[in-house]
Every structure is written in structure tokens, then in C-alpha cells.
Amino acid sequence: MIKQEDKFNLNNIGLNTLSLNTMIKSKISLNNKDNYLSDWINQKYLSLNSIKKLQLKFKLAQPYSFLELRNFFNKDKIKFIEQAILTINFEKKETDLFSFYQTIDLVSVNDKVLREFHQFLSSNEFLNYLHALSGLKLKPNTIAMSGTRYLAKNYLLPHDDQLEGRALAYFLYLSYLNNKDGGKLELYGKNKDRKMAVINSIIPRKNTFAFFQVSNRSFHQVEEVVSNKERLAISGWFHHA
Amino acid sequence: MLEHNFLDNSDINKYYFNRSYLNKSYLNKDNLLKIRYQLKINKSIILFSILDDHFLKLFQREIDQLEYNPDFKLSFYSCKKARPNQLITTTCKSILKNYFKKEIKTINLYRFGWKDYTILNDKLKSPKCLEAIFIFSKEKWNEDDGGNIVYVDAKGRETVVPITNNSLIIKQKENGEKRYLKYINSGAKHKTIFLIECL
Numbered sequence: 001m002i003k004q005e006d007k008f009n010l011n012n013i014g015l016n017t018l019s020l021n022t023m024i025k026s027k028i029s030l031n032n033k034d035n036y037l038s039d040w041i042n043q044k045y046l047s048l049n050s051i052k053k054l055q056l057k058f059k060l061a062q063p064y065s066f067l068e069l070r071n072f073f074n075k076d077k078i079k080f081i082e083q084a085i086l087t088i089n090f091e092k093k094e095t096d097l098f099s100f101y102q103t104i105d106l107v108s109v110n111d112k113v114l115r116e117f118h119q120f121l122s123s124n125e126f127l128n129y130l131h132a133l134s135g136l137k138l139k140p141n142t143i144a145m146s147g148t149r150y151l152a153k154n155y156l157l158p159h160d161d162q163l164e165g166r167a168l169a170y171f172l173y174l175s176y177l178n179n180k181d182g183g184k185l186e187l188y189g190k191n192k193d194r195k196m197a198v199i200n201s202i203i204p205r206k207n208t209f210a211f212f213q214v215s216n217r218s219f220h221q222v223e224e225v226v227s228n229k230e231r232l233a234i235s236g237w238f239h240h241a
Numbered sequence: 242m243l244e245h246n247f248l249d250n251s252d253i254n255k256y257y258f259n260r261s262y263l264n265k266s267y268l269n270k271d272n273l274l275k276i277r278y279q280l281k282i283n284k285s286i287i288l289f290s291i292l293d294d295h296f297l298k299l300f301q302r303e304i305d306q307l308e309y310n311p312d313f314k315l316s317f318y319s320c321k322k323a324r325p326n327q328l329i330t331t332t333c334k335s336i337l338k339n340y341f342k343k344e345i346k347t348i349n350l351y352r353f354g355w356k357d358y359t360i361l362n363d364k365l366k367s368p369k370c371l372e373a374i375f376i377f378s379k380e381k382w383n384e385d386d387g388g389n390i391v392y393v394d395a396k397g398r399e400t401v402v403p404i405t406n407n408s409l410i411i412k413q414k415e416n417g418e419k420r421y422l423k424y425i426n427s428g429a430k431h432k433t434i435f436l437i438e439c440l
Contacts, residue, residue: 096361096391096421153385153426157360158316182427188315196315219315224356226427 036125042071054133063189063199066212067133070205073172077117078207082174084113085147085234098156100222103147106234117234118145121170130238134213136167137241144236150183151230156222158188161214165239169218170211173204174232182226185210188219204231211238262332264290273339280340284413287402291336291375291409301377303328304435309352318359320422321352325437333439337373340411345373349438353388355431358424361393367419374410375437386429390436394418404434 037046044050058067073081088109090101106114120126127138150156161169177183189199196219202210212218214237225231266272267288279286292300309321325333330348337345374390382388382404390402390410395417402410414420425432 096359096393096423099424099426153387153428155424155426157358157424160316196313224424224426 036120036123037129040073040077040120040126041129042074045069045072051132055135058133059135061200061212063187064213064215064217065134066187066200066202066210068202068208068210070208072209073207075207078174080113081117081172081234082206082232084111084117085174085232087111088114088147090147090149096157097159098154098222100154100156101149101151106145106147118143121145121238127238130168130211134168134211136213136238138167139165139239139241142239145234146236148233148235149230150222150225152225152228154231155224158219158221160216160219161237162216162218166214166237167240168211168238169214169235170209170238171202171233171235173208173210174206174234175204175230176206177204177225177227177229177231179203180227181229181231182223183229183231184223186221186223187212188221189217204233262292262296262336264293267291267339277340280411280413284415286411288409288411289405290407292332292407297407300328300332301379304350304377304437307350312351316360317362317365318357320357320359321354323350323352325350329437333373333375333437336409337411337439341371341373343371345439347438347440349440351436351438353422353425353434353436355425355427355429357422358387359420359422361419361421365419367414367417369414369416370440371413372410372420373412373439375439376404376406376408376410377435377437378404378406378433380429380432382429382432382434385426386432387423387425388429388432388434389423390420391423392418392420 045054054067054069058065061067085103088103088106088111090103093100093102103109106118109115122141122143124140127140131137171185183204185202185204186198187200187202188196191197191199201223202208212220222231267276276286276288303326307323307326309323311319312322313319325348329350333348334345376390384403388404390404392400392402392412392414394400394415422434422436425434
């Protein structure tokens, strides 16, 4: 059992990460219920023990660093975000690489809930938290964010997301799909035969927050949706500081 | 000069019809002249019902019976590929001799089905070149099935070629012009496209 006073003693809990030091220097108290993070994020993801485990999980993930965090946001927040995003116009986007529906950049919408959500994701507090999990220093107030909607037969073919400055690609899923519905986020890497194949996948479940490190290896796709279910999400990128 | 790759009216006596292959309407000299003229002016043409009906059945059987192996290159394409046999290569080359001055050097045979596609990867080179694509498919295709062949010029303007069985696209691609095959979705789960690419 870790004592309250020991929670910030890195030696006692065997952690030696710059990111946790950063959080301490920022005076973020993970147990303070009035804290900005606590307002938004499920408490179970805010304990130091949890962060330690997630750090390792991120680092060791295959085929490249990623995390899938289920029931991540507080339920009331998700409910309002979902309601808000459904009021925004989605336009059909079609190229050689994809077929889906997408909103404009949500930075520019008037909706109060979505603006608050964007502010939260761009905040120093949340970026420090992501820094703690990923080890990546992220630039505040520059995140990209848009809503996507995949209907039956919609898809996004393999690509790596690499563009200058992108550090983490993130997704907040707002609908439930099963394996047989399609729509999985599929991550590519080399299989045991050294051939590129899907190594891991994330099935969209409402209130799952997922992210992966963008690199020249971060190939991924959204599997075609093959049922009549809708795959609704908010996604975008965090950038390097 | 690529502009001289197509046979023109002065070469009218240079034709290599093989009557057993071609649809009768393409054996007509006037039609041949029209096609060659179209190629010279527009640098592209689509010929429908290119093979004679009886020969088509034989040809489709030949294509079906070959062994296709998965061919996948991440962020470039997903399809199946087979080695064309002598009947296929001879047929294609002899048809194209009616339109091209230079002999076709490379013939590739692909099969596309559900979840197959090609992508316009930035790393793909797109020099000026001549190509001919034979299309075979027993099924009827709707536009929202995917599978369309799309040419994209250097300015991003698209020309969509729907899948029609027994057709032939002849095109002189300009610098920067690329082609892709739209992802085949679950609406075409049991449909197949065979493409014979002649370069």
C-alpha cells in the first residue's frame, strides 16, 4: 500500500520518469477532486499506480506504441459530447484512400460543449498527463480535432499519418461496434513471417479513448463497416512541443 | 516521341487482325481508322465488347483457371496476381498491334475482389507512358460497389471508368497522371474483376 506522502517519492515506487516529475512540478494533485483532470477523466486512470502501468503498456505495445483506455471520460461528459457532435454537419469525403463523413475542424464550431472539450484536450493539465503516459512533450493549444462518421461500406485504407509535427493520433469513440460489424482500427506491423499484417486492433466502444505514437511505422487503417451500425468518433492529433 | 506511338492513317495497311479474337465491328477498316484518329486526338479511348463472344468464353475460362497469389504492398495495393499464359499474352499483343507502333513489353494479370484496391501513393512514379487495360468481369457493377478505375491528372482532376466486362482502355498517360482502382466494398462481396495491364 503506497502512503499518501510516498506517492510523490519516485524512489519508493520505483519510477524514474521525467514526466511524473513534470506533473509534480506543475503541482497537479491527482487526488484533488476539484482538479481539472478529475472533472473529465475516470478516477481509475489518475492514480500513480495506474499511470505507471499505462506508461509501460504504451512503451511495450505492438506493433508500435499505443493505448486503448476504456470508459475514459466521466459519463456525463461523454453524454454531452455525443449529443453535441450529432448537431454538427458531416460531409462525405471520398478519395482513393477513404470513404467516410467528416466535420470541419471542431476548433471553429460555436458549440459550447465541443469548445470546452477542445479546451480540455489542449490544456497543459491534459498534455502533462499524456506526457506522463507517452513520454512525449506536446504542444499546447494546437490540437487538431474533427468528428468522423463511418456508415456501411465506409473505410479508411492503410497509411501512417505522418506529417510534420504530429506526435500522437487520438480517437474518442462514441458508438459501440462488435467484431462482426467491422470498423476496427487496425494497426499494421511485421508478423512472424516478416510480412506486413494487422498485428493489433481496437474495436470501437463508446467512451474509449485511444492514441498511438505517429512515426514512419505507424501504419493503420479503419476496417470497412459491414453492418448498418454507425461508427461515430472524434479524432485528431497532438503535436510535438 | 510518344505522340507517334499510335498507328495513323498512313499506316492503314499495317493491321494485324486476328479474326478469331476480335468483335466483328473492330474488323471494319473504317472503324479502325476512327479509333486511330480518336487516339491521336484524345490520347485515350475505351473499346467495349472487344473480344468476339465465342472467344470471350474461352478467354474468360483461361483467366479463371490460372493460379492467383495474394499480392499486397502496404499503402500501395491489395490484389491477387497470376502469370498470364501464352493465349492471354498472344491475344493482348495481337489486338494492340492494331493501335500501337511499339510492341507491348509487359503484361500483368490481376484479380480484384472484396477488400482489394490500389492507392495513389506519393512514392509512385508517374512518368508519361502508354498503357492498355483489358477488363473482364462476369458480374454487373454498381458505382457504389467500388472497383472503378480512376485516372487522376497532375491537377487532381479525376476521370472515372466504370467496370464493364470485355472492354479495353487505351490511354497515353501524361506526366504526373496516375491511376487507381477504388476499394471494392462488401456490396461487391461475390464479384471479381480481372485486369490485364499492358505496358
